[in-house]
Amino acid sequence: MDVVVCVKQVPDTEQPIRVRPDGGGVEEQGLNWILNYYDEHAVEEALRVREKHGGTVTVVCVGPARATEALRTALAMGADEAVHVQDPALDGADHLGVARVLAETIRQLRYDLVLCGRLATDDNASVVGPALAEYLGLPQATAISRLDISDGVAAVEREVEGGVEVLQVPLPAVFTVERTINEPRYPTLPGIMKAKRKEIRTLGLRDLGLEPGQVGAEAARVRYSRFDPPPRREAGRVVTPDSPEEGARLIAQFLQETAKVL
Template sequence: MKIVVCVKQVPDTASERKLSPADKTLDRASVEGVINELDEYAIEEGLRLAEAHGGEVTILSMGPDKASESIRKALSMGADKGVHLVDDALHGSDAVATSYALAKVLQTLEFDLVIFGSESTDARTSVVPAMVAERLGLPQLTYANKVEITGGGIKIQRQTEYGHDVVEAGLPAVVSVVEKINEPRYPTFKGIMAAKKKPVQTLGCAEVGIEADKVGLGAAWSVVEDFADRPPRQQGTIVTDEGDGGVKLAEFLAAQKFI
């Protein structure tokens, strides 16, 4: 079984994230980049399926040069090889352009299953897996909290507000997983050393047929018109209870439009 796991490098959520004044895109250079947390669950699920059914796991990532660090970490977890789509023309791509670029790369790879995390911590759109599936003309099975390979097909439990739905499809297919599906493994020292020797293919837009005018900030369907830094936190309001504390509290809540 050939499995491709799509991984995104995102700014560390523990750091202060900012937009660049130059083009109003996320300033990735000023903060440490890490694997998107939900993508680690996707990596783990890919590894478990490969271990159970045989095969290999390829990590696919689209991003600047430093995204190679996240690919190497995924390889140290146990993945077999990596593919890195890196090109200055991709800067500023929105979800629509990202799905187009990833689909073009996937069309050059052999796979039975493509796995995504359900969303990224820097955008939280949750739409890229579905868009990629549509572009590839493949079934999409989203928000999976359990995945089973059944003969030549796949069955998942799709997480819902009321429990779960059971969704089945043939292979190849595209799946996105939620954090309840498993517990990602930690890279071992042996895995870290082995990752240094695993192959990572670097591709540019032209090599996979990506048209430059369909990606990047200029082709984005959604843009940031303006932004401002969050104002510093103001000192809290102290209410002194002199027999009318309840009234004062109600007035404050009403002024803040809480009631």
């Protein structure tokens, strides 16, 4: 079972994120770049599939030079190979453009299964996974919390409103994973050392037979025009009541008179 995992490098959102004064983006200085949280779960799931069924795990990333570090992290977890697509013509590409690039990259690889994270924690879009499935012409399931493979068919579960769907999906297919699917392993020291020596294959659009006009800024159907800090919530009041009864009375009064939900 050969598995391809799509990964993205994102800023650690546990740290402060500030909008540039011109509203044109976020301040990149001082950001700590990491492998997207959900992609760690996708890499972990791929490693578990390999452990159970044999095969290989290849991680693929579309991003600038610094994104190589995200691929190194995935290699240190245990992935076999890494492919990094970088091209200046991809500045300003939208998610559909990125998905198209990933699809052309994956077409050049051997795969029975493609995994992505449910979303990337920088832009939260959740667009690339299903769009990639479309470009590859494969069945899909998004935000899966369980994956079992036998006889070329995947049994997957996904959370929906008020329930859990159980689906049977013939492989090859594209799945995006929810965080509950597994607990990712930490890279080991030997794993990190080994990952440093591994060669990461770098490709540009030309290698994929793509023109900038097909996937770059020119092709984008949406573009970010500005970024703003979130609206500040009006400061409320914080009280330390003399008794639990008083605290309860204050809240009930608030629910009735201010929020009007009683």
